[in-house]
Amino acid sequence: MRLAFVPFLAVAVALQPAFCTPSSVLKPRTRTNSLLISPAALPALPSAQQAASASADAGLNLTNIQGDILIGMKKNKELFFFFTIINSTLFRSQLGSGILPLITPTSQLLAVDTQPTTAVNLAFSQRGLTTLDITDDLGDTAFANGQIDNVASILGDETSNWESAFAGTSIHGVFLLASDTVDNVNATLSQIQALLNGSITEAYSLQGQARPADQQGHEHFGFMDGISNPAVTGFSTPLPGQQVIDPGLFLLGETGDTVTRPAWAKDGSFLAFRQLQQRVPEFNKFLVDNALSNPNLTADQNAELLGARMMGRWKSGAPVDLTPTVDDPVLAADPQRNNNFNYSHPGFDLDTDQTHCPFSAHLRKTNPRAGLTPENTANHIIRAGIPYGPEVTDAENASNVSSTDPSLERGLAFVAYQSDINAGFAFLQQFWANNAGYGVDPIIGTDGLGQPDVPRSPSGLDPADPTRIITIEQDFVVSRGGEYFFSPSLSAIQNTLAI
Ligand code: HEM
Ligand SMILES: *[C@@H]1O[C@H](CO)[C@@H](O)[C@H](O)[C@H]1NC(C)=O
Ligand SMILES: *[C@@H]1O[C@H](CO)[C@@H](O)[C@H](O)[C@H]1NC(C)=O
Ligand SMILES: *[C@@H]1O[C@H](CO)[C@@H](O)[C@H](O)[C@H]1NC(C)=O
Ligand SMILES: *[C@@H]1O[C@H](CO)[C@@H](O)[C@H](O)[C@H]1NC(C)=O
Ligand SMILES: *[C@@H]1O[C@H](CO)[C@@H](O)[C@H](O)[C@H]1NC(C)=O
Ligand SMILES: *[C@@H]1O[C@H](CO)[C@@H](O)[C@H](O)[C@H]1NC(C)=O
Numbered sequence: 001m002r003l004a005f006v007p008f009l010a011v012a013v014a015l016q017p018a019f020c021t022p023s024s025v026l027k028p029r030t031r032t033n034s035l036l037i038s039p040a041a042l043p044a045l046p047s048a049q050q051a052a053s054a055s056a057d058a059g060l061n062l063t064n065i066q067g068d069i070l071i072g073m074k075k076n077k078e079l080f081f082f083f084t085i086i087n088s089t090l091f092r093s094q095l096g097s098g099i100l101p102l103i104t105p106t107s108q109l110l111a112v113d114t115q116p117t118t119a120v121n122l123a124f125s126q127r128g129l130t131t132l133d134i135t136d137d138l139g140d141t142a143f144a145n146g147q148i149d150n151v152a153s154i155l156g157d158e159t160s161n162w163e164s165a166f167a168g169t170s171i172h173g174v175f176l177l178a179s180d181t182v183d184n185v186n187a188t189l190s191q192i193q194a195l196l197n198g199s200i201t202e203a204y205s206l207q208g209q210a211r212p213a214d215q216q217g218h219e220h221f222g223f224m225d226g227i228s229n230p231a232v233t234g235f236s237t238p239l240p241g242q243q244v245i246d247p248g249l250f251l252l253g254e255t256g257d258t259v260t261r262p263a264w265a266k267d268g269s270f271l272a273f274r275q276l277q278q279r280v281p282e283f284n285k286f287l288v289d290n291a292l293s294n295p296n297l298t299a300d301q302n303a304e305l306l307g308a309r310m311m312g313r314w315k316s317g318a319p320v321d322l323t324p325t326v327d328d329p330v331l332a333a334d335p336q337r338n339n340n341f342n343y344s345h346p347g348f349d350l351d352t353d354q355t356h357c358p359f360s361a362h363l364r365k366t367n368p369r370a371g372l373t374p375e376n377t378a379n380h381i382i383r384a385g386i387p388y389g390p391e392v393t394d395a396e397n398a399s400n401v402s403s404t405d406p407s408l409e410r411g412l413a414f415v416a417y418q419s420d421i422n423a424g425f426a427f428l429q430q431f432w433a434n435n436a437g438y439g440v441d442p443i444i445g446t447d448g449l450g451q452p453d454v455p456r457s458p459s460g461l462d463p464a465d466p467t468r469i470i471t472i473e474q475d476f477v478v479s480r481g482g483e484y485f486f487s488p489s490l491s492a493i494q495n496t497l498a499i
């Protein structure tokens with residue numbers, strides 16, 4: 001009898017999403033199209049089979065790790081719903097039977113037919129954990145103190161630009177709801193609010209969406225984003241040039257995480273959220289007004305070249321290190337080649353050569369690759385953000401000025417995952433992007449003192465004269481604030497957070 005049941009059970013398990021409880025009458029329909037985008041330039045996710053075999057070798061449990069952590073910048077629509085817990089007992093009692101079945105683990109995102117209608121992830125601020133009476137020290141001071149702590153001196157933010165919700169004390173957690181349509185996202189949010197039965201209120205929300213048509217996968221300045229995330233041992237197979245990083249840099253308690261943590265925190269990750277406004281018309285005007293002077297290029301191409309050198313990639317995604325003067329869309333669309341560079345070139349001195357890529361380029365600032373010996377393995381993040389806000393309007397484009405209408409604000413809903421915020425996001429912003437050595441990062445750098453529009457003076461942007469300083473009078477990226485969160489494993493939600 002028992003043997004006869006085995007095949008039936010095996011089939012049933014394979015067809016069901018994880019955590020089928022009686023409440024999975026809410027079981028999502030089977031998807032026929034992905035909730036993720038897949039522009040050619042971005043590394044493909046491992047197949048479910050590849051990931052199962054790699055994770056088994058590394059001892060990672062992909063059904064225990066929330067799905068957003070390892071997949072990178074691939075969401076089509078994503079709502080960040082920040083909430084306040086107003087009845088913690090009720091919230092905790094609804095978490096296990098009500099919410100947990102909706103939480104999407106990594107394993108469910110790797111094949112279209114296992115994806116839910118809307119992928120749901122959930123993360124808590126320190127204030128949120130405290131509200132739930134979870135008093136264990138997770139071993140991360142940045143998380144424990146919250147992002148607003150010393151934010152001017154650490155990250156360089158001017159806090160008067162912060163959204164009041166981020167500056168206040170009401171954000172206890174965030175739901176990340178990802179799908180291919182906003183309708184789906186809205187429906188899932190309603191479902192969650194009903195399940196939580198009034199135990200939370202909205203503190204703030206931000207709707208992200210991939211940009212339209214041929215801009216899909218590009219951030220608002222126009223550059224393809226999400227190409228150079230690290231490969232993670234136990235999850236992804238490295239592409240040529242892709243650094244391979246221990247899972248413990250992103251997941252607590254895994255190989256490479258040396259901090260002592262409570263056992264239940266294993267397989268969780270710290271989520272650094274930032275709402276980064278982008279002043280797109282101002283950026284475009286700057287490129288036109290400061291276009292480079294390569295005689296072989298048109299004025300438009302010289303403006304594009306300046307932008308590419310500030311970023312380190314062309315808008316297509318092609319790395320300027322490999323194609324310094326002209327864009328190469330074929331190279332850009334080839335993941336076997338578009339990350340295979342390290343700023344080192346035979347016959348050129350790595351310590352002085354900026355003919356290929358400026359030292360100050362955003363890409364090189366945030367990951368110097370061969371510029372550090374041995375290549376850095378300590379300061380890595382997985383970027384998983386998404387653009388927010390509408391396209392530039394004709395009026396803004398014509399005036400060269402971003403509208404002050406809040407409904408026209410656009411930018412990047414920046415998300416970085418790491419197991420140590422002060423070695424991950426905060427390190428990259430404070431010690432590399434804001435570092436005046438070679439000039440601060442022309443995209444995201446600030447003076448590090450919390451002042452707006454302090455002139456920045458990167459050198460190296462002009463290949464004809466690398467000593468020439470092109471002064472940037474204005475910030476093109478303005479921090480509107482953010483918070484640090486902990487994205488717990490599914491078992492932590494079940495056994496520690498829920499009651
Ligand atoms: C609105 C703000 C930002 C914009 C428009 C932006 C844009 C980009 C673009 C277009 C790329 C190249 C695509 C790729 O290689 O994936 C990139 C790469 C990267 N960015 Fe940003 N970014 C922003 C904020 C940040 C912040 C705040 C950080 C961290 C403090 C950061 C860290 C990185 C890193 C680590 C890389 C990959 C570098 C490499 O591995 O070669 N970015 N960014
Ligand atoms: C993997 O995680 C899931 C979800 O928490 C859990 O049910 C399962 O027992 C775990 N598997 C192993 C082998 O630990
Ligand atoms: C919290 O919810 C529980 C369960 O519904 C209820 O008994 C209790 O009165 C609520 N507490 C407050 C402060 O509203
Ligand atoms: C989704 O919900 C938001 C907030 O309630 C609303 O503004 C928006 O119109 C809704 N979108 C759709 C497509 O239903
Ligand atoms: C909470 O649940 C009860 C019982 O199902 C229901 O009557 C009530 O309307 C719910 N309240 C909220 C705010 O969802
Ligand atoms: C312009 O093209 C000519 C002919 O190919 C080449 O010799 C020269 O180096 C180019 N100039 C620049 C600045 O790239
Ligand atoms: C940089 O990449 C080249 C080409 O792949 C390789 O030969 C070289 O060893 C790398 N340099 C460093 C310092 O990693």
Ligand SMILES: *[C@@H]1O[C@H](CO)[C@@H](O)[C@H](O)[C@H]1NC(C)=O
Nearest residue numbers: 284392393394396397398399
């Ligand atoms: C912005 O305006 C310029 C002319 O001022 C035009 O060439 C360009 O196409 C416009 N860009 C967009 C995105 O509308």
Ligand SMILES: *[C@@H]1O[C@H](CO)[C@@H](O)[C@H](O)[C@H]1NC(C)=O
Nearest residue numbers: 285286288289397398399400
């Ligand atoms: C916008 O900037 C461009 C480039 O500097 C300039 O040609 C144009 O006159 C500006 N438009 C306005 C309305 O200032």
